[in-house]
Amino acid sequence: MELDIAVDFEDYFPSMVERLGAEGFIGELCNGFRLLMDGERGLITFESLKRNSIVLGLSDIRDDEIVCMLSEGDLDGDGALNQVEFCILMFKLSPGLMHNGSKQWMEEYDVI
Secondary structure: OOOOOOOOOOOOHHHHHHHHHHHHHHHHHHHHHHHHOEOOOOEEOHHHHHHOOOOOOOOOOOHHHHHHHHHHHOOOOOOOEOHHHHHHHHHHOOHHHHHOOHHHHHHHOOOO
């Protein structure tokens, strides 16, 4: 399922890596994961993402858009995102991290 939505996007991840360092940045990604996850399952699920969509500024997001977001990062096919899947997805969605030499850094930290 592909969405046809134009979004004005500014990638802050490269400057965060520069400011926080590699471990600090990964720590912030993990904080973001915990913010969005279902506390009982330890995963970002459809329900937890829908419930927390307001935090993301997405209060009017449709169910099919949530499903699309989850499927983009769901590597094991369970319909939810674990912490590793979430971090990998965040890296893949950052053009600055993927194209500014950070790919080697991600490989060193086993992120991709």
